[in-house]
Amino acid sequence: MNDLVIGGKRFVHETIIRVRFCETDANRHVSQVSYAIYFEQARTEFFDALMDEGFDWWSSQFSMVLAHQSITYLAPAFYRQTLRIYTGVSAIGRSSLGLYHLVVDSESGTLIANQDSTVVLVDALTQKSHSWPDSFRTKITPLLPES
Numbered sequence: 001m002n003d004l005v006i007g008g009k010r011f012v013h014e015t016i017i018r019v020r021f022c023e024t025d026a027n028r029h030v031s032q033v034s035y036a037i038y039f040e041q042a043r044t045e046f047f048d049a050l051m052d053e054g055f056d057w058w059s060s061q062f063s064m065v066l067a068h069q070s071i072t073y074l075a076p077a078f079y080r081q082t083l084r085i086y087t088g089v090s091a092i093g094r095s096s097l098g099l100y101h102l103v104v105d106s107e108s109g110t111l112i113a114n115q116d117s118t119v120v121l122v123d124a125l126t127q128k129s130h131s132w133p134d135s136f137r138t139k140i141t142p143l144l145p146e147s
Contacts, residue, residue, distance in 0.1 A: 004086060009100060011086035012143045013049060015042040016106070019081045029076035036069065039101050039115050042085035046099075050139050061124055067096065068118040075105075075112045082106040089143045095121045095129035097140070 004011040015038075023034035047064070077083060084106050090098035097119050103112040123130040132140075 006086070006102060009088050009102075010143075010145055011088045011102065013042070013046040013087040015045045015085040015087070017041065017083045017085060019077055019079050019083065021079050024079050027076075029078055030081075032071075032073065035071055035073070035103070035113055035115070038083070038085055038103065039069070039071070039117065040066075042087050042101055043099060043117070043119070046087045050136070059124075062130065063122045063124050065120045065122050066117060067120045069115060070117070071113060071115045073113050075110055077103070077105070077112050083112065088145075089140060090116070090145065092132065092137065092140055092144065094131050097121075097132070 004014075017038055019030055019034075023030055023037075025031040044058075048058075082105075084104045086102045086104065088100045088102075090100055092098070099117050099119065101115040101117070103114070104110065105112060121130045121132055122128065
């Protein structure tokens with residue numbers, strides 16, 4: 001995906017999701033819980049796209065913890081709708097990473113939801129935060145807004 005700028009935010013990754021029936025609620029639109037799952041899918045696909053042999057976030061050595069998540073719902077989504085989830089990076093700390101996501105209807109371009117989150121890299125053995133490896137910093141730094 002080429003970088004996309006919307007509302008002054010730079011998005012560097014795209015995930016496509018087709019809404020399944022089980023993700024809807026009694027009101028016939030996508031349940032609030034499903035959005036958290038959509039953002040997790042977008043986040044993990046983003047990380048998978050960045051990884052290499054030098055650092056694998058999904059290994060026995062590390063885990064990634066969602067430390068903060070804030071979701072704003074702007075319009076409903078429905079069964080069979082195709083959604084585009086755009087991902088951007090807001091900041092990198094010693095062991096934390098700020099991300100933001102945008103959910104857009106594929107067909108109409110309607111903005112459906114957005115999310116801000118912070119993930120923390122954790123050492124699986126000690127269960128304490130762990131600094132990002134240099135190989136990851138090298139890949140993520142050019143994706144920061146000021147780059």
